[in-house]
Amino acid sequence: xxxxxxxxxxxxxxxxxxxxxxxxxxxxxxxxxxxxxxxxxxxxxxxxxxxxxxxxxxxxxxxxxxxxxxxxxxxxxxxxxxxxxxxxxxxxxxxxxxxxxxxxxxxxxxxxxxxxxxxxxxxxxxxxxxxxxxxxxxxxxxxxxxxxxxxxxxxxxxxxxxxxxxxxxxxxxxxxxxxxxxxxxxxxxxxxxxxxxxxxxxxxxxxxxxxxxxxxxxxxxxxxxxxxxxxxxxxxxxxxxxxxxxxxxxxxxxxxxxxxxxxxxxxxxxxxxxxxxxxxxxxxxxxxxxxxxxxxxxxxxxxxxxxxxxxxxxxxxxxxxxxxxxxxxxxxxxxxxxxxxxxxxxxxxxxxxxxxxxxxxxxxxxxxxxxxxxxxxxxxxxxxxxxxxxxxxxxxxxxxxxxxxxxxxxxxxxxxxxxxxxxxxxxxxxxxxxx
Amino acid sequence: xxxxxxxxxxxxxxxxxxxxxxxxxxxxxxxxxxxxxxxxxxxxxxxxxxxxxxxxxxxxxxxxxxxxxxxxxxxxxxxxxxxxxxxxxxxxxxxxxxxxxxxxxxxxxxxxxxxxxxxxxxxxxxxxxxxxxxxxxxxxxxxxxxxxxxxxxxxxxxxxxxx
Ligand SMILES: Cc1ncc(COP(=O)(O)O)c(C=O)c1O
Numbered sequence: 001x002x003x004x005x006x007x008x009x010x011x012x013x014x015x016x017x018x019x020x021x022x023x024x025x026x027x028x029x030x031x032x033x034x035x036x037x038x039x040x041x042x043x044x045x046x047x048x049x050x051x052x053x054x055x056x057x058x059x060x061x062x063x064x065x066x067x068x069x070x071x072x073x074x075x076x077x078x079x080x081x082x083x084x085x086x087x088x089x090x091x092x093x094x095x096x097x098x099x100x101x102x103x104x105x106x107x108x109x110x111x112x113x114x115x116x117x118x119x120x121x122x123x124x125x126x127x128x129x130x131x132x133x134x135x136x137x138x139x140x141x142x143x144x145x146x147x148x149x150x151x152x153x154x155x156x157x158x159x160x161x162x163x164x165x166x167x168x169x170x171x172x173x174x175x176x177x178x179x180x181x182x183x184x185x186x187x188x189x190x191x192x193x194x195x196x197x198x199x200x201x202x203x204x205x206x207x208x209x210x211x212x213x214x215x216x217x218x219x220x221x222x223x224x225x226x227x228x229x230x231x232x233x234x235x236x237x238x239x240x241x242x243x244x245x246x247x248x249x250x251x252x253x254x255x256x257x258x259x260x261x262x263x264x265x266x267x268x269x270x271x272x273x274x275x276x277x278x279x280x281x282x283x284x285x286x287x288x289x290x291x292x293x294x295x296x297x298x299x300x301x302x303x304x305x306x307x308x309x310x311x312x313x314x315x316x317x318x319x320x321x322x323x324x325x326x327x328x329x330x331x332x333x334x335x336x337x338x339x340x341x342x343x344x345x346x347x348x349x350x351x352x353x354x355x356x357x358x359x360x361x362x363x364x365x366x367x368x369x370x371x372x373x374x375x376x377x378x379x380x381x382x383x384x385x386x387x388x389x390x391x392x393x394x395x396x397x398x399x400x401x402x403x404x405x406x407x408x409x410x411x412x413x414x415x416x417x418x419x420x421x422x423x424x425x426x427x428x429x430x431x432x433x434x435x
Numbered sequence: 436x437x438x439x440x441x442x443x444x445x446x447x448x449x450x451x452x453x454x455x456x457x458x459x460x461x462x463x464x465x466x467x468x469x470x471x472x473x474x475x476x477x478x479x480x481x482x483x484x485x486x487x488x489x490x491x492x493x494x495x496x497x498x499x500x501x502x503x504x505x506x507x508x509x510x511x512x513x514x515x516x517x518x519x520x521x522x523x524x525x526x527x528x529x530x531x532x533x534x535x536x537x538x539x540x541x542x543x544x545x546x547x548x549x550x551x552x553x554x555x556x557x558x559x560x561x562x563x564x565x566x567x568x569x570x571x572x573x574x575x576x577x578x579x580x581x582x583x584x585x586x587x588x589x590x591x592x593x594x595x596x597x598x
Pocket of ligand 1: 030090091092093094096123169171172173200201221222230232
């Protein structure tokens with residue numbers, strides 16, 4: 001297993017010098033996953049040997065088309081859907097764009113109101129904002145509670161006579177919280193509005209049944225389940241209309257033009273098949289690793305908090321805030337030790353604000369800045385978790401020793417413990433100077 | 436993202452800490468924005484005899500804090516005041532553009548510490564009123580229109596005993 005390999009690092013820190021050995025632990029599977037070897041090999045065949053265009057009549061084309069349809073059936077299987085309901089496209093982002101824009105366009109007679117949430121991926125949020133700017137949509141952005149869960153009653157209340165679509169993600173990409181999809185699906189069914197869910201993070205990670213869940217439209221992406229990047233699909237329930245985003249040839253039953261990405265689709269199909277076969281095993285193993293990592297971190301590091309729902313969360317998601325330190329500093333320190341993670345801090349989000357998800361959950365910005373997301377994958381082992389538990393507390397300790405906020409909080413606590421609360425400093429321990 | 440020199444300061448920051456009986460303390464930033472830099476100085480014969488920093492922030496925030504302390508230790512106060520945020524970034528061999536405005540405030544914290552020292556020692560606010568103004572208004576060089584307006588909201592803490 002690759003994650004068990006020990007690589008020779010050129011660590012320059014702590015006088016370790018060249019040759020210091022450390023593990024390489026990839027904990028960013030929510031960003032993307034490695035492609036499974038058998039998947040890569042299956043794809044190679046459709047690049048090197050059966051490279052035909054799936055629309056061609058000759059045998060090269062027919063073999064490519066057969067492989068595409070087999071892949072479609074496999075993806076449909078994992079969704080609990082029928083193959084003709086699966087439209088292949090370039091990925092989760094395109095599927096999100098198409099489901100919102102395409103359904104508003106197809107059902108413009110019903111209205112132009114969309115209900116979504118504040119914690120959606122930017123593929124949904126920015127699409128909604130753009131449609132608002134274009135005057136094509138009115139959007140309600142629902143709040144979430146402290147665990148990042150949407151209240152199905154809020155969904156019900158937000159639906160108006162002119163509501164076309166409700167779009168609520170299946171599981172959040174940052175904090176892993178799984179939404180009450182069944183309840184939301186039922187509400188949408190009762191009210192007669194379309195229900196779209198961005199299931200990019202959940203697909204392949206938890207069992208699915210689009211019928212039971214009342215889903216009309218669903219976005220999924222191959223590279224989150226050990227398939228290739230640049231391929232995804234939109235599930236469109238039979239009988240639901242949708243206007244294409246991309247115009248050209250009549251591919252994908254006229255719903256998505258463009259020569260089929262046969263190798264990509266084949267890879268996606270096989271990855272979905274493997275996910276289906278290994279589902280129970282993956283869920284069991286990852287949940288155990290996840291909970292050991294969470295408990296270990298919260299137990300070893302004071303002033304740390306789990307972000308997201310404690311149990312209704314993706315089996316592979318760990319998201320912890322470490323107060324008084326900033327996420328990018330933590331990531332840089334972890335990277336030096338061979339650990340790859342991500343953060344919701346402003347510095348790492350590429351914007352100037354901390355993660356919109358953490359803020360929507362009501363987490364104070366200064367605590368959001370200290371968040372670290374570690375997302376496990378099938379290759380991670382118990383030893384990887386041990387290694388993180390060994391390294392991370394020291395990283396936090398080193399950064400806290402540098403942090404003016406930590407000294408204050410510790411002094412504050414000591415004063416309180418000494419029973420002299422009257423000596424509180426004028427501002428709170430976490431936010432000196434904050435307004 | 437960061438060059439080797441920045442990473443070296445991030446990993447082995449110089450002069451971390453807080454001077455127990457500081458002659459001047461300056462703090463800029465805001466935890467809401469993700470950066471706070473606090474610098475304390477000991478002054479003797481108009482020179483920075485000792486300087487320490489504590490910083491909550493990203494890699495650039497820590498590296499610039501470390502660098503500014505290294506640059507001014509032993510310098511006269513006027514020499515130290517001549518050092519700008521840009522000087523610090525240059526001494527580090529440059530910072531990624533997005534970090535220039537948001538996490539490069541260490542010189543401002545230093546200037547506030549000097550200002551604090553002078554005020555405490557009856558040298559008035561006047562010597563370097565520009566620092567306060569700059570921190571209050573945001574200089575052109577440091578303006579960060581896109582973000583939370585960190586400099587505009589910088590917190591200039593008055594003299595307070597070290598904790
Ligand atoms: C929840 C969610 N939606 C959409 C996307 C976008 O998917 P893709 O990378 O396939 O465009 C991602 C991936 O980052 C995601 O996590």
